[in-house]
Amino acid sequence: MNLNDKIYIAGHRGMVGSAIERQLRKKGFQNIVTRTSSALDLRNQAAVNEFFAAEQPAYVFLAAAKVGGIYANNTYRAEFLYDNLVMETNIIHAAYQNEVQKLLFLGSSCIYPKAAPQPLKEEYLLTAPLEPTNEPYAIAKIAGIKLCEAYRDQYGCNFISVMPTNLYGIGDNYHPQNSHVLPALIRRFHEAKERGDNEVVVWGTGTPKREFLYADDLADACLFLMEQYNDKSLVNIGTGEDLSIAELAQLVKEAVGFDGSIVFDATKPDGTLRKLLDVSKLHSMGWKHNIELKEGIAMAYADFLKKEIQVEKV
Numbered sequence: 001m002n003l004n005d006k007i008y009i010a011g012h013r014g015m016v017g018s019a020i021e022r023q024l025r026k027k028g029f030q031n032i033v034t035r036t037s038s039a040l041d042l043r044n045q046a047a048v049n050e051f052f053a054a055e056q057p058a059y060v061f062l063a064a065a066k067v068g069g070i071y072a073n074n075t076y077r078a079e080f081l082y083d084n085l086v087m088e089t090n091i092i093h094a095a096y097q098n099e100v101q102k103l104l105f106l107g108s109s110c111i112y113p114k115a116a117p118q119p120l121k122e123e124y125l126l127t128a129p130l131e132p133t134n135e136p137y138a139i140a141k142i143a144g145i146k147l148c149e150a151y152r153d154q155y156g157c158n159f160i161s162v163m164p165t166n167l168y169g170i171g172d173n174y175h176p177q178n179s180h181v182l183p184a185l186i187r188r189f190h191e192a193k194e195r196g197d198n199e200v201v202v203w204g205t206g207t208p209k210r211e212f213l214y215a216d217d218l219a220d221a222c223l224f225l226m227e228q229y230n231d232k233s234l235v236n237i238g239t240g241e242d243l244s245i246a247e248l249a250q251l252v253k254e255a256v257g258f259d260g261s262i263v264f265d266a267t268k269p270d271g272t273l274r275k276l277l278d279v280s281k282l283h284s285m286g287w288k289h290n291i292e293l294k295e296g297i298a299m300a301y302a303d304f305l306k307k308e309i310q311v312e313k314v
């Protein structure tokens, strides 16, 4: 990518899109095109075609999606399938028609089979059934991967797919039900501390294990791959380290400074028991994450507090 190339970030207001924009601007890229979802609904094929024809971006980061945690995925199953299928299909087809030089598609670690061996290697895709709570989202993401592969095979498009692990960071979604576990726990422990509660409820048994990557590290890896990687096969992006939800809850409790106890609500779903990514492919290319979990949680909590103060002021 040259510094004056036109780059479109789909989903630039989201946690990942905004981190990609920060990284690009830090490196001196200025010719960045963005649209909010109200200015351009990416489910509208005619509007997407019109946008690409007018703007003619050279590079595309596809970070727009319907995103959420285990409850949202399991509840809004139709939206997670429909919105994601339509958005990625519209963008990938328009990128082909308008001769975009390179496109990076963001998938997710949930595309791998529920019972796959750990750590999850890229070649485990489509080898066994998926986790039921997020099957619609995973099917949409797998379709996105297959679109990138098919447009490469048939038309020679340089479209690549990356599979991030669970992410967190600046601008995360703190919705009490729809968010992912890390922002949900930051909010729940913080509110419990403010109210002086004795306990905090954590969903599930606490035994599932998850891997967490700070969004700015993910953005750095996306830029690295946009510059360096031109192959058909997917690339996992993570830290290669995981911990149990009970251990994560303890870390968040300490970061927030909550004194009470943690209780587990086993009536809530655990989801996949483990989904640790094998990141040896990315490491062998020379990329490794920078921000460790404890430091990242402290930064995410600081961002949460800043937003909470802003909301109080309005």
Ligand SMILES: NC(=O)C1=CN([C@@H]2O[C@H](COP(=O)(O)OP(=O)(O)OC[C@H]3O[C@@H](n4cnc5c(N)ncnc54)[C@H](OP(=O)(O)O)[C@@H]3O)[C@@H](O)[C@H]2O)C=CC1
Binding pocket: 010, 011, 012, 013, 014, 015, 016, 017, 035, 036, 037, 038, 040, 041, 042, 043, 062, 063, 064, 065, 066, 067, 083, 087, 106, 107, 108, 109, 164, 165, 166, 167, 168, 171, 172, 173, 180
């Ligand atoms: N968060 C995570 O833990 C993980 C995320 N990912 C992937 O990373 C990518 C980004 O996720 P993340 O940043 O967390 O998600 P966010 O929910 O923070 O951001 C999603 C973005 O998508 C845009 N968007 C949603 N619907 C539409 C629409 N109909 N038309 C136009 N834009 C739309 C939103 O735009 P606007 O703000 O303008 O409404 C928003 O900026 C996704 O592909 C996700 O699947 C992968 C693994 C884990």
Ligand SMILES: C[C@H]1O[C@H](OP(=O)(O)OP(=O)(O)OC[C@H]2O[C@@H](n3cnc4c(=O)[nH]c(N)nc43)[C@H](O)[C@@H]2O)[C@@H](O)[C@@H](O)C1=O
Binding pocket: 068, 069, 070, 071, 073, 108, 109, 110, 133, 134, 137, 165, 166, 167, 177, 178, 179, 180, 181, 182, 184, 185, 201, 202, 203, 204, 208, 210, 245, 268, 269, 270, 271, 272
């Ligand atoms: C990124 C990834 O995100 C989703 O998958 P997930 O990894 O299961 O995501 P999660 O963050 O919501 O939960 C992780 C674990 O944590 C537990 N848990 C405890 N307490 C809370 C809690 O308060 N909220 C949430 N959400 N989970 C909680 C929860 O029960 C589960 O065991 C996918 O649907 C899919 O979209 C995807 O790709």
